[in-house]
Amino acid sequence: MLRVRFAPSPTGYLHVGSARTFIFNWLYARRHGGTMILRIDDTDVERNTEQSLDSIFEGLKWLDLDWDEQYRQSERLALHQQFAETILAKGLAYRDFTPAVVAVEDAPHGASTWLFNADQREISKEDSDRRAAAGEPFVVRYKVPRDVVEQVKFTDSVYGEQVKSTADIEDFALLRSTGIPTYHLASCADDVDLRISHIIRGQDHLTNTFKHVLIFKAAGYEPPQFAHLPLLIAPDGAKLSKRKHGPVVSVTTYRDAGFLPHAFINFLCLLGWSPKDDRERMTREELKAIFSFEGINRSNAVINFSEAEPFDAKALWLNAETIRTMPVADLSAALAPVLVEAGIECSAGKLAHITPLIQERIRLLKDILTVGDFFFAKELAPYDSAELIPKKGDAAMALKALEKALEALPSIEFSHDGLEAGLRAAAEQLGIKAGQMFEPIRVAVCGRKTAPPLFGTLEALGRDVCLERIDKAIAKLK
RNA sequence: GGCGCUAUCGUCUAACGGUUAGGACAGAGCCCUCUCAAGGCUUAAAUACGGGUUCGAUUCCCGUUAGCGCUACCA
Numbered sequence A: 001m002l003r004v005r006f007a008p009s010p011t012g013y014l015h016v017g018s019a020r021t022f023i024f025n026w027l028y029a030r031r032h033g034g035t036m037i038l039r040i041d042d043t044d045v046e047r048n049t050e051q052s053l054d055s056i057f058e059g060l061k062w063l064d065l066d067w068d069e070q071y072r073q074s075e076r077l078a079l080h081q082q083f084a085e086t087i088l089a090k091g092l093a094y095r096d097f098t099p100a101v102v103a104v105e106d107a108p109h110g111a112s113t114w115l116f117n118a119d120q121r122e123i124s125k126e127d128s129d130r131r132a133a134a135g136e137p138f139v140v141r142y143k144v145p146r147d148v149v150e151q152v153k154f155t156d157s158v159y160g161e162q163v164k165s166t167a168d169i170e171d172f173a174l175l176r177s178t179g180i181p182t183y184h185l186a187s188c189a190d191d192v193d194l195r196i197s198h199i200i201r202g203q204d205h206l207t208n209t210f211k212h213v214l215i216f217k218a219a220g221y222e223p224p225q226f227a228h229l230p231l232l233i234a235p236d237g238a239k240l241s242k243r244k245h246g247p248v249v250s251v252t253t254y255r256d257a258g259f260l261p262h263a264f265i266n267f268l269c270l271l272g273w274s275p276k277d278d279r280e281r282m283t284r285e286e287l288k289a290i291f292s293f294e295g296i297n298r299s300n301a302v303i304n305f306s307e308a309e310p311f312d313a314k315a316l317w318l319n320a321e322t323i324r325t326m327p328v329a330d331l332s333a334a335l336a337p338v339l340v341e342a343g344i345e346c347s348a349g350k351l352a353h354i355t356p357l358i359q360e361r362i363r364l365l366k367d368i369l370t371v372g373d374f375f376f377a378k379e380l381a382p383y384d385s386a387e388l389i390p391k392k393g394d395a396a397m398a399l400k401a402l403e404k405a406l407e408a409l410p411s412i413e414f415s416h417d418g419l420e421a422g423l424r425a426a427a428e429q430l431g432i433k434a435g436q437m438f439e440p441i442r443v444a445v446c447g448r449k450t451a452p453p454l455f456g457t458l459e460a461l462g463r464d465v466c467l468e469r470i471d472k473a474i475a476k477l478k
Numbered sequence B: 001g002g003c004g005c006u007a008u009c010g011u012c013u014a015a016c017g018g019u020u021a022g023g024a025c026a027g028a029g030c031c032c033u034c035u036c037a038a039g040g041c042u043u044a045a046a047u048a049c050g051g052g053u054u055c056g057a058u059u060c061c062c063g064u065u066a067g068c069g070c071u072a073c074c075a
Helices: A016-031 A050-062 A073-089 A125-133 A183-193 A208-218 A242-249 A251-257 A261-269 A284-290 A313-325 A328-341 A348-361 A365-371 A395-411 A416-430 A434-446 A454-461 A463-477
Strands: A003-006 A035-040 A069-072 A093-096 A139-142 A151-156 A160-165 A173-175 A198-202 A225-229
Touching (some): A003 A198, A016 A035, A016 A050, A016 A225, A016 A242, A069 A073, A073 A139, A139 A208, A151 A208, A151 A225, A160 A208, A183 A208, A242 A251, A251 A261, A261 A284, A328 A348, A328 A365, A348 A454, A395 A416, A395 A434, A416 A434, A434 A454, A454 A463
Parallel strands (some): A003 A035, A198 A225
Antiparallel strands (some): A151 A160
């Protein structure tokens, strides 16, 4: 039975890297008919927050990702402690009564890295039991063999054979002096108890895995299969962090900016994994059908962003592609909440007219607010009257075109084809090029030179608004 | 410092000893066109460096360099 888990620690919002880890786990489970488990790794009581947990759920909900079972580590304390007890009883761990050091910054990374507290390992079982019973605080450490050097091994589905000497592994903690398990212990105990078959997680755990293998074996279990994922890093090469890189590391930022859930998932999948052919855009079903460890890369992937452009160009492109290939009705439905959020009132009927006009012009849902502002504004934003002057024309030509439009529009059928025929005829009557006729009208109606196609725009705006705006433009010219 | 992992266009990646080193995004140019967008075509752009192994290395091995990770009673 294939069982995988996503185990976030609720110490921040849902990170894009975490989201990708969830997706890869999910894809693997769904492809092979396995079970997807969400396990909240909240053993760090100091840093956990409920808000963080909410943001994780919020992010997963937005991405429409589901799971079959859910657990919370803090509710499984007894299990973890028992697990530690088993290892301790076997003599494979020891109590360390050294008082907690007040984190001295220069100690850990210096030349003299400690591997264990030699004296603490030598305390006899009787003494250790007595001191513990007397209430003296201690941490339980794994007792890495020191008399003989062994090679700890495991095979990673992505990184291949991994070997590390026990001489390079320190006596890591299993239980804190508070009795609360450390991540390493809780994680392994739960993986055993939840019968996890495959651990798919970030490469930052690759070296930790040797410790985990030691824990699994000490408790008498075979370790599950491991598959480590390359990390997502920032353009500066550093691991993505909120402090350094800001909100771009949070999944909700993408949601709020107007990314479509699937486009975002698609983007994340392309970071560190490849279908090995030239496919870029893939549906969820396709992804489920072809995802495999063979396609996972071993080098870190840069997610590109800058202050000027906070989102990776590929993500933007994928989102734009998704937007322009989705059914208009679906896009309208996705756009409606964006308008509500911005406090804009727009009937479903009007939105249905506007949507096809902007569909291939927006990259993010929120772009409707800038690309289509003139559809919603009661009053057009101020623009320079010089904008009204067409190419190879002058103010007089602009005026002539607008006046002609004002005269013709009331009797023209307000449909795309009707407007095109009417306006082209009007241009001909004036003896100017069609473009020179259209340009002043576009600016008069949209307030700028770049806008969606004119006829559809006029139609969506309605006759009254068009006439009013043209009238104002004429006044501006005079 | 120790240990581990990684190294192909700016970015994401393909090429599991033999290719003119492919694709995508971003960039540039042209076409289409009522502006913009979309689309079509064209273009520029990479095997970190040094040694091996081999008839032949992007590919295998070693070293250098660089980046990242771990080295907590964080996860």
